[in-house]
Amino acid sequence: MQQRIVWLIAKRLLIAVTTVFFVAPIVLIFLTSIKSRVDALAFPPVWIFQPTSTNFQEIFDLYDFGLYFRNTLVAASASTVFAMALGVPAAYSLARYKFRGHSNLAFWILSIRITPPIAAMIPVFILFRNLRLLDSIPGLVLIYCTFNLPFVVWMMRGFFEDLPIDLEESAMVDGCSRFGAFTRVALILAAPGLASTAILTFLFTWNEFIFALILTGTNARTMPVAVQLFMRETGILWGHMTAAAVIMMLPTVVLTFFIQRYLVRGLTFGAVK
Amino acid sequence: MLFSDEFRGRGVVRTLIVLPLMISPVVAGLIWRFMYNTDRGMVNYLLYLIGIDKVDWLGQQASAMPAVMVADIWQWTPFVALILMAAIQALPDEPFEAALIDGASKWQMFRYLTLPMIRPALMVSILIRTMDSFKIFDLIYVLTLGGPGVSTQVLGLYTYKWGFKFFQMGYASALSYLMIFMMVIIANIIVFVMRRRTD
Numbered sequence: 001m002q003q004r005i006v007w008l009i010a011k012r013l014l015i016a017v018t019t020v021f022f023v024a025p026i027v028l029i030f031l032t033s034i035k036s037r038v039d040a041l042a043f044p045p046v047w048i049f050q051p052t053s054t055n056f057q058e059i060f061d062l063y064d065f066g067l068y069f070r071n072t073l074v075a076a077s078a079s080t081v082f083a084m085a086l087g088v089p090a091a092y093s094l095a096r097y098k099f100r101g102h103s104n105l106a107f108w109i110l111s112i113r114i115t116p117p118i119a120a121m122i123p124v125f126i127l128f129r130n131l132r133l134l135d136s137i138p139g140l141v142l143i144y145c146t147f148n149l150p151f152v153v154w155m156m157r158g159f160f161e162d163l164p165i166d167l168e169e170s171a172m173v174d175g176c177s178r179f180g181a182f183t184r185v186a187l188i189l190a191a192p193g194l195a196s197t198a199i200l201t202f203l204f205t206w207n208e209f210i211f212a213l214i215l216t217g218t219n220a221r222t223m224p225v226a227v228q229l230f231m232r233e234t235g236i237l238w239g240h241m242t243a244a245a246v247i248m249m250l251p252t253v254v255l256t257f258f259i260q261r262y263l264v265r266g267l268t269f270g271a272v273k
Numbered sequence: 274m275l276f277s278d279e280f281r282g283r284g285v286v287r288t289l290i291v292l293p294l295m296i297s298p299v300v301a302g303l304i305w306r307f308m309y310n311t312d313r314g315m316v317n318y319l320l321y322l323i324g325i326d327k328v329d330w331l332g333q334q335a336s337a338m339p340a341v342m343v344a345d346i347w348q349w350t351p352f353v354a355l356i357l358m359a360a361i362q363a364l365p366d367e368p369f370e371a372a373l374i375d376g377a378s379k380w381q382m383f384r385y386l387t388l389p390m391i392r393p394a395l396m397v398s399i400l401i402r403t404m405d406s407f408k409i410f411d412l413i414y415v416l417t418l419g420g421p422g423v424s425t426q427v428l429g430l431y432t433y434k435w436g437f438k439f440f441q442m443g444y445a446s447a448l449s450y451l452m453i454f455m456m457v458i459i460a461n462i463i464v465f466v467m468r469r470r471t472d
Contacts, residue, residue: 015286022290022351025304032307107464114460116408118429119449122436207297209411214437224299228415238307245300252295257288 026249033242055243064218065244068226074137075222076205079144084198086145087152092182094153095160096168112150117210128215135217143211148201155200159193160186196262199255206251223248287358294351302415305344306331309416331417341416345409353398360394361387393466400463407456428452 034051059065094102124143125134133139167189168181176184187194212222227248230241293301308316309331331337364387372382410429432452436445 019286019289022293022347025308025347026292026296029304029307111460114404114456114463116410116429116452116456118408118410118432119452119456121433122442122446122449125436126442203295207299209297209299209414210433213414214433224297224411227303228299241303242307245303248300249296252297253292256291256295 029242029245029249032238033246035239055239056247059240059243059247062240063226064221065223065226065247068221068223069247071137071140071216071220072206072222072224075140075144075220076202078137078141079148079205080198080202082141082145083148083152083201084194087149088156088187088194089182091153091156092160092186095157096165109150109153112147117147121210121214124211125214134215135220137220139215140212140220140222143215144205144208147211148205151204152197152201155197156190156193159190159197162193163189193262196259199259200262203252203255206248290351291355292351293348294355296348298348298411299415301344301348302412305340305347306416309340337417341413344416345406345412348412349402349405353402356394356398357391360391364390396466397463400459400466404456404459404463407452407459 033055034053036052036054094105128134128139128143131139133142163186168185171181171185172178207224208222209224212225216222216225223244227241227244230237230244296304331340368386368390369382372386377385408429409427410433413427413430414433428448429452432445432448435441435448
């Protein structure tokens with residue numbers, strides 16, 4: 001009995017320590033972002049301080065952070081919408097129609113997602129330069145679409161395949177067209193999957209760094225690129241940097257709460273459900 | 274593994290440990306750069322509390338790579354944990370009940386029941402992680418830019434430097450090809466494993 005209690009306490013302790021390891025850095029960044037400059041530089045760190053919002057105000061006043069925020073938001077939402085609009089019907093047809101080589105096609109779609117972006121970087125850069133799409137939001141949306149589309153197709157295909165086909169069939173018996181069965185039955189049944197796919201796509205784009213780094217200058221710069229620019233040769237502006245990081249983390253944290261159930265599936269391309 | 278056990282508030286704890294996963298690698302890099310900071314970073318502060326001198330974690334050849342690895346582990350352990358948790362929860366109860374009746378110890382149950390049954394999930398997570406590690410770029414870009422020297426230079430960063438710092442597009446393209454080639458090999462293994470499971 002006593003042994004069991006010791007074991008239980010040990011287990012709880014281990015859980016606590018692990019949780020702290022994973023959460024503490026994030027909390028620290030948040031704390032630093034609401035510290036004044038003097039408090040942020042203090043060593044040993046100050047734990048009790050007067051919270052301030054100066055850092056948050058300053059990044060919007062001193063830099064074009066508002067623009068970068070808007071850029072990221074526009075690029076991420078637009079590419080999500082386009083990728084969903086194109087990808088969902090494609091996923092449905094892949095899930096419901098059996099044609100020659102359809103599983104090969106599906107894996108081929110997946111391969112775009114597997115390719116490291118940096119490997120595709122040079123041709124994309126040259127292409128964009130010749131099309132004069134460098135440093136423009138439409139350009140960013142275009143490239144994000146290219147990379148989000150396979151993800152949407154792959155995820156949604158899994159969700160559609162999970163739906164019982166009987167419902168669609170009975171809808172068609174009752175006089176629905178194939179397209180009607182898709183829009184009125186399948187789409188509605190797959191709504192949770194639809195939502196979580198859209199959210200994941202949005203988050204991936206929101207966090208994307210490599211393409212934004214290479215394809216944007218000052219006009220279309222997104223937040224991930226802007227955030228790391230707070231590190232200068234002369235030193236790091238911790239207050240500003242952490243404030244920007246907090247703004248970037250906010251939507252991810254909030255949205256993660258909503259899609260927890262589908263997270264595993266999204267991150268493993270549906271290999272684990 | 275630990276977290277698949279039932280305990281109070283486990284929903285909250287789970288959500289919390291998933292957070293590093295959803296954070297942008299750039300932000301993760303910044304977070305760890307902050308943690309490793311020589312003069313006021315948290316890591317050195319903890320060492321200072323137990324009486325060890327300040328260490329320049331990212332500035333020394335010997336410690337830069339382990340430091341980068343810790344940051345990467347911090348970000349991606351939740352991923353593996355998440356997959357395995359899902360796998361463990363999907364396991365049927367019967368074998369465990371049978372084992373309990375036969376008097377198996379907890380360790381035996383884990384070793385001879387859980388482990389073999391979650392092997393496919395384990396495989397998938399290992400393969401995906403291998404693939405992703407090849408892709409690592411953002412984190413190192415922010416943490417060390419490949420330095421000091423070339424101690425944390427990775428293939429992606431190397432390609433980037435040749436292409437967009439020295440503008441040697443040809444050489445960088447060759448590197449990209451090499452990279453794609455390696456990814457194709459790993460990806461094929463993944464596809465093979467996945468297919469075997471779906472068939």
